[in-house]
Amino acid sequence: TTHNRLVIAHLRSVLVIQKTNSTSTMAPAGQVLLAPSPSEGKVYDFMYYLKGAAAGGICCSLTHGALTPVDVVKTRVQLDPVKYNRGLIGGFQQVIAEEGAMALTTGLGATVLGYFIQGWFKFGGVEFFKIQSAQYLGEQKAWDNKTAIYIGAAAGAEFIADLFLCPLEAVRIRAVSDPEWADGLADGFVKMAKTEGIGGFYAGLLPILAKQIPYTCAKFVVQGTVADGIYGSMGKSPKEVDGTTSVGISLLSGVIAGVASAIISPPADTLLSKVNKKGAGGEGTMMVRLGRIANEIGFWKLCTVGLAPRCVMIGTLTAGQFGIFDTVMSALGASKFHFHNPSADH
Numbered sequence: 001t002t003h004n005r006l007v008i009a010h011l012r013s014v015l016v017i018q019k020t021n022s023t024s025t026m027a028p029a030g031q032v033l034l035a036p037s038p039s040e041g042k043v044y045d046f047m048y049y050l051k052g053a054a055a056g057g058i059c060c061s062l063t064h065g066a067l068t069p070v071d072v073v074k075t076r077v078q079l080d081p082v083k084y085n086r087g088l089i090g091g092f093q094q095v096i097a098e099e100g101a102m103a104l105t106t107g108l109g110a111t112v113l114g115y116f117i118q119g120w121f122k123f124g125g126v127e128f129f130k131i132q133s134a135q136y137l138g139e140q141k142a143w144d145n146k147t148a149i150y151i152g153a154a155a156g157a158e159f160i161a162d163l164f165l166c167p168l169e170a171v172r173i174r175a176v177s178d179p180e181w182a183d184g185l186a187d188g189f190v191k192m193a194k195t196e197g198i199g200g201f202y203a204g205l206l207p208i209l210a211k212q213i214p215y216t217c218a219k220f221v222v223q224g225t226v227a228d229g230i231y232g233s234m235g236k237s238p239k240e241v242d243g244t245t246s247v248g249i250s251l252l253s254g255v256i257a258g259v260a261s262a263i264i265s266p267p268a269d270t271l272l273s274k275v276n277k278k279g280a281g282g283e284g285t286m287m288v289r290l291g292r293i294a295n296e297i298g299f300w301k302l303c304t305v306g307l308a309p310r311c312v313m314i315g316t317l318t319a320g321q322f323g324i325f326d327t328v329m330s331a332l333g334a335s336k337f338h339f340h341n342p343s344a345d346h
Helices: 002-026 030-036 046-066 068-079 087-099 102-106 108-137 139-144 147-179 184-195 205-234 243-264 268-275 286-297 301-305 307-331
Strands: none
Touching: 046 068, 046 108, 046 307, 068 087, 068 102, 068 108, 068 307, 087 102, 087 307, 108 139, 108 147, 108 184, 108 286, 139 147, 147 184, 147 205, 205 243, 205 268, 205 286, 205 307, 243 307, 268 286, 268 301, 286 301
8 A cells, every 4th residue: 555655665764874874883993093083172082081091002012112121121230230230231231141132022021011001091091180180170270280280190090000010010020030930921920820929919019109100290290391381482382383393392391201200210110120029028018028128228229220221211211102192192183182371362
């Protein structure tokens, strides 16, 4: 009948519309991540934070992975300063002469994986916490209190990130201190779990928090402050410069932030390397072991052992991180958040 034909035609049109909508909305995950941010205004939504986390994971894993040889030498100097007493270049020569060039890649797997996870939560977390704080306070108050926001955002994000990083860092340091201890990352995890349990993975949690939280706070505060100063001296805002200039400013401010961060964190960094060495500090709780290690080394050496290679490593690493982060964010179509001084518009 005519009525039945009309019903069938209507159902067919509905099915065609539904099929078209489902095809357009069910984009692959990669296309979703690469989707550009809205051009009308800035929307800091779930996709923005996901892109920030991905960019953070990429920049941290690449930079830390590339500097694994430097980290191997630095850790050896911290663990055995009597033997490795010839500086950074001399340390490289000693390791290569005694164990071969491949020894400089010890712990590479744990480093890449651990710092991808850490970077994911650190950079993604900093973006989330600072944007939420800025939106809550309003533009002017956020600008006036941006240092406090940077510190709070960096501390909160780093704390979360270190809970994931600590087990991988424990395996990495054990592997560097004793190259014959494990055959790769997976074997190291299994051995540590069997011999020491969960406590072995988190023996260095307090030192890593004491090292990473001040380091990360200084890194983001100094980098943000220096970058704002450079933009101010140019008389331009971040959105008024091209991509090459923006990355250049990120690299320069990153070097300065990295050196500043490296100077304030050596004591905890040395304790972290020591406490993850088998038998270090004797028996007892983690605090007792850390106390013994600190007394044995002395405060001055805690502050200065491995400082030169650490400044080289962290200065380079931090500059690379901010440069790669900004580049990846731009490639993903995300417009990075910057604090803005509304009074400067008047």
